[in-house]
Amino acid sequence: MRVTIEDIAKQAGLSVASVSRILNNTGRFSQATAKRVRAIAADLGYYKNRSAADLARHTQTTLGVINYPAETDSNFHVIRGITEEARQSGVDVLIMIAERDDQATIQKVAQDLIERRVFGILFLSLHPDQAIIDLIKRAGIYPQEVASTYALDMSYVSSNDYQMGQLATRTLIEKGYTRIGFVGADPARDIVGTQRFAGYQAALAAAGITYRPEWLFVGDGKYSYQSGLAAVAYYTEHAALDAVFATSDDGALGVINGLIDRDGAFTHQWGIISTDGSQICEQSRPKISSVTQDFNLIGRMAVAEAVRAIDDPPQAKKQIDVPFKLELRETTPGK
């Protein structure tokens, strides 16, 4: 049997109540006995049984996070941010894994988290359907989308996709490009795509450029490297572009490599700007200009918001925008 608080109490000639107080630094106790108790605890190799503690105490201090594993993981910055902020706020976080597009697993994982009585559940760029969101809310838990805008009835903290699309496109236009492709997102599929596309169109319109349908290349609609790669063949055939707005760094890299594969080298025939600003942008040749999100801050704000929601759960869906910035590198030399 593992060592319990009672073992300590016995050894110290105290009641479990006193030991509990000392170990938790609550209530009053003398420093002398405290020292003794802590020594005994260390000596015995005692560890609190959190199940028992959580059961007895009623306030919950753990936050659930549901992530999906991805190779180029912009979420890694988000997770860092979450972890840092959580450490500071004294909440601890439980990370669990699901797959995108696998609602069954997402639900299972969410239920696991509910059983563990977390006070909030953060979805990292993962889009649960409304049934799952409802089930979480019904359990009295605060759900929140992180690092992605979201259409359904759940608050989110993320960059403003519309503004990002607008900034990216406007930047290309200011550099003198006028025939601008839109790659990798599906405007009809998710709100992120919808918003970025709307921003893109708004920027075109503002500059008096008439959008042409053949400028849109969706690919798999998943912001993937493959979509970028495939876009090159498509555009070569169907559109006379001078620039591309890639809705992800992966997509931009795909476009670059597609161009290299086609021409033998990158010739700056197209201006390219991407979204996210992960290290891919620095490590690509040429380096990719990007609209860069502050993923760390997104993570921090997500935790802060979830903590705030404990005492004061927002009545309506809340949309928190986190600032982003423009980073010009080598793929936007201008015309």
Added chain:
Amino acid sequence: MRVTIEDIAKQAGLSVASVSRILNNTGRFSQATAKRVRAIAADLGYYKNRSAADLARHTQTTLGVINYPAETDSNFHVIRGITEEARQSGVDVLIMIAERDDQATIQKVAQDLIERRVFGILFLSLHPDQAIIDLIKRAGIYPQEVASTYALDMSYVSSNDYQMGQLATRTLIEKGYTRIGFVGADPARDIVGTQRFAGYQAALAAAGITYRPEWLFVGDGKYSYQSGLAAVAYYTEHAALDAVFATSDDGALGVINGLIDRDGAFTHQWGIISTDGSQICEQSRPKISSVTQDFNLIGRMAVAEAVRAIDDPPQAKKQIDVPFKLELRETTPGK
């Protein structure tokens, strides 16, 4: 107050024991009442309180994983593997975050996991010091290193670093290269570096090539992109190489980009082979030849081993090798 098992019992006119049995599918009960109970549970929006359940039951079914967040994340495959295998074995996994080189945080996180009474703790390419390992063992929990060999007294499942170093080097030699640099790992720093370096030297020796000290470029010793980048300047100055064995994909990409930055384009002046085989290898231009690890399998085997250890904890340190393979791409055309 949240709905409890007692609420269900009351509504169903049953005892909590019966409800518990039904909800857990243990013992005997009639299908008729079971149906009724489940309906009521769903109706009430009931979720088991795991703290209570874990406290009452005594067997633990959750596995702890400590990971660090990284942008190019070969661990993502490991995590997938862990998740899949865990799902199949009916264990659920808790992932927590620490930073490499931050033993204080690693310890804190490990203690958190101990308090949650996990049955095992997996370290993903994270190297806790012996004190932490001892503390975990003392708590009756099985610790295991995953995806990295490890010198201290803890079992591990990973690729065999010595053999990987050997294979990579031998491959270059077979392609006709004879002056081969070793980049990114520090043979004196961690066992991974030591082993890969030993394999590298063994392969050189076996081919009758005399190793020269200036062929070693450690950089930050962290298998980083930066080390690869810096290696080019170093070698240009100090060694006349015809090939490079990069101890990571990031490092190999650094070497390639360093060469491009130096020469304006990649000229295949050096053969390059890397270790890991992440998607970087496919997405680089040229594509990088690699000794590719089976990270998914590593993850699966790690879980399987941890589960096995519940009933039959290994007495001595166990070292489990997972097979890897060679993937030739474009950076090893031969001389």
Added chain:
DNA sequence: GTGAAAGCGCTAACAA
């Protein structure tokens, strides 16, 4: 400053 005691929500004998 410390202790007694109730109870958190559940499981697991053991009875019935």
Added chain:
DNA sequence: TTGTTAGCGCTTTCAC
């Protein structure tokens, strides 16, 4: 097939 009961290990009034 179902119920009674005794905990699991801890926290938290409320007394002392």
